Amino acid sequence: MIRLRDLFDLLFMSVGAMLIAAGFNLFLIPHQLLSGGLSGISMMIGYFTGWNIGMLYFLINLPVLVWGWIVIGKRFVWLSVVSVVLTTWFMQLVPNISLNSDPIIGAVFGGALIGMGSGLSLRSGGSTGGLDIIGSILTRRRDFPLGMLLFALNGAVVLALGLVLGWDAALRSMLSIFIAGKVVDTIHIRHVKVTAFIVTSSRDQMIGRLLQLPRGITLIKTEGAYSHLPHDMLMTVTTRYELAELRKIVKETDPKAFVNIVETVEIIGEFRKLI
Numbered sequence: 065m066i067r068l069r070d071l072f073d074l075l076f077m078s079v080g081a082m083l084i085a086a087g088f089n090l091f092l093i094p095h096q097l098l099s100g101g102l103s104g105i106s107m108m109i110g111y112f113t114g115w116n117i118g119m120l121y122f123l124i125n126l127p128v129l130v131w132g133w134i135v136i137g138k139r140f141v142w143l144s145v146v147s148v149v150l151t152t153w154f155m156q157l158v159p160n161i162s163l164n165s166d167p168i169i170g171a172v173f174g175g176a177l178i179g180m181g182s183g184l185s186l187r188s189g190g191s192t193g194g195l196d197i198i199g200s201i202l203t204r205r206r207d208f209p210l211g212m213l214l215f216a217l218n219g220a221v222v223l224a225l226g227l228v229l230g231w232d233a234a235l236r237s238m239l240s241i242f243i244a245g246k247v248v249d250t251i252h253i254r255h256v257k258v259t260a261f262i263v264t265s266s267r268d269q270m271i272g273r274l275l276q277l278p279r280g281i282t283l284i285k286t287e288g289a290y291s292h293l294p295h296d297m298l299m300t301v302t303t304r305y306e307l308a309e310l311r312k313i314v315k316e317t318d319p320k321a322f323v324n325i326v327e328t329v330e331i332i333g334e335f336r337k338l339i
Contacts, residue, residue: 080147082154082181085154087099090158106124116156143190172240259328262300266317276313277309
């Protein structure tokens with residue numbers, strides 16, 4: 065049965081996909097600029113070959129989505145699949161025309177639209193595919209420095225663009241990628257670790273579902289200062305990739321649970337092992 069929240073998430077994913085497609089077709093592609101991640105690779109190939117960039121975007125993301133579905137197989141990947149498919153579809157509908165003659169303005173507004181679309185996708189519990197899926201897989205297995213991977217890939221693609229089409233296009237692409245990242249930051253937090261403190265009366269059910277993320281959980285016995293009644297508090301450290309899923313689990317298991325989520329500055333020890 066489809067819930068109202070799922071419908072809202074699909075709506076936000078659709079709006080996000082439309083914004084990304086508009087940013088691509090109306091601002092970046094007409095000026096031969098690049099986006100970040102795998103979409104930038106699809107644009108680069110499209111500029112050199114003349115192939116449909118929307119279909120390239122889908123084909124390059126397809127093996128990553130399949131990998132994510134096999135390894136993760138959860139709502140995050142499913143919504144990411146929806147985002148990639150909708151973005152590809154909207155790229156066939158949105159005309160590939162330039163709304164402006166200044167490529168710098170194209171980089172600014174294209175980056176802003178892509179950042180808004182990506183932020184909406186992340187807020188809905190999914191992603192725009194590509195490196196977000198890879199990051200989700202890698203951070204489940206080890207404390208992988210995803211920021212360095214993003215920087216290396218984007219840097220390599222922009223460098224290739226600069227060597228082939230000139231450094232003006234490369235620098236404008238860097239501006240677009242930077243703006244997109246800043247806009248995403250205002251809508252959704254980047255890849256950071258967070259600690260959730262959950263006070264619940266459904267301890268066993270909550271533990272059973274939270275362990276599916278999978279993250280370690282520490283059980284802390286507490287007492288209400290006013291009521292002097294004993295309570296159970298669960299502490300778990302997770303990443304923003306799983307934060308939407310954690311919220312969903314808590315609401316479904318114990319709607320009356322008290323949850324405090326704080327950003328974690330640093331973790332010392334085995335983050336992947338059960339606490």
